[in-house]
Amino acid sequence: MSSYRIPSIANTCSIFQLLTSTRKAMTASEIAKELELPRTSVFRILKTLEEEGMVVAMGKNYSVGHRLINLGLQMISHIPERQLCVPVLQELTHRTQESSHFAILSGTHALFIEVCDSPHALRVARRTGSLIDIHCSASGKVLLAHSSPQACEHLLNRIEFTPRTPNTHKSKESLLPELEQVRSQGFAIDDIEYHDNVRCISVPAYNSLGQVIGALGISSADSRFPKSRIPELAKQLKKASQQLSSQLGYQGKV
Incomplete structure (x- = not known):
């Protein structure tokens, strides 16, 4: 551990990560128990964050505040790949009639930096800024599989392997x-692993150095995405990734 590490800032970061990954508001006691931190320290941090608009208190429960959400959205808007992937996703959704997204690695999660919704009334609802677990999502598996061996091992040791389905x-x-298998076949599948009745497929996107910098994915209700549709959607995704990767300076074939 670095001698420059400031424990209070590290604890604040842990609280941010917990609140942004959980799907419910939490009390100071619940946060302290989850992070194995003193309740008094957690309470003081939460009160400071509340004053700064970073968290919102609802009775004894705390959740992410609008100011933190706005900071996150501003950060996403400055990611250079985001603007390039918008027309690519729009075309991909038009061709497949399914929801598409572009995600990047964020710790042990995949961060959706752009989403294009399916025109179907029944569709997988994602929003820009969403975080999903990398061990049970197609895009997460792509990003994990194409990390360096050291980074992949590090992430695998940090994943909690929470069972979603x-x-x-x-x-x-x-x-x-x-x-x-993801590395050899060039795509990953979420075979109803993250949400019931939802199947997803994802492929890597590359930069000018041949590094995987994100994942293009499609999500759909399993009733519209049977396994027999995997080859078709994999082909469409690789075509979209080739377009985006070429714009990022990649000279190879996806």
Whole structure:
């Protein structure tokens, strides 16, 4: 651990990460228990964040504040790939009639920096700024599989392997063979692992150095996305990734 580390700032970052990843407001006691921090320290941090508009208090419960959300959206708007991927996603959704997205790695999550919704009334609803677990999402698996061996090992050791559905990978040992398959076949599948009745597919996008800088994905209700549709959607995604990657200076073939 670095001698320059400031514990109070590190604890604040942990609270931010917990509140942005959870789907419900939490009390100071719940946060302290989850992060294994003193309740008094957590309470003082939360009160400071509340005064700064970073969190919102609803009785004894705390959730992410609008100021923090705005900062996150401003950060996303400055990601250079975002502007380039908008027309690519629009065309992809037009061709497939399914919701599409572009995601980047953010810790043990994939961060959606752009989303294009399906025209169908029944569709997978995602929003820009959403975070999803990397062990049970197609885009997360792409980003994990194409990390360096050291980074991949580090992330695998940090993942909690929270079961979202009966199909979710529950261990590092279970996930590793699939990551190897993702590298060899060029795409990843979320086979109803993150949400019930939802199937997803994703491919990598590359920069001028040949590095994977994000993942293009499609999500759909499994009733419209049977496994027999995987080859078709993989082909459409690779075509879209080729377009985006070329704009980013990539000279190879996706």
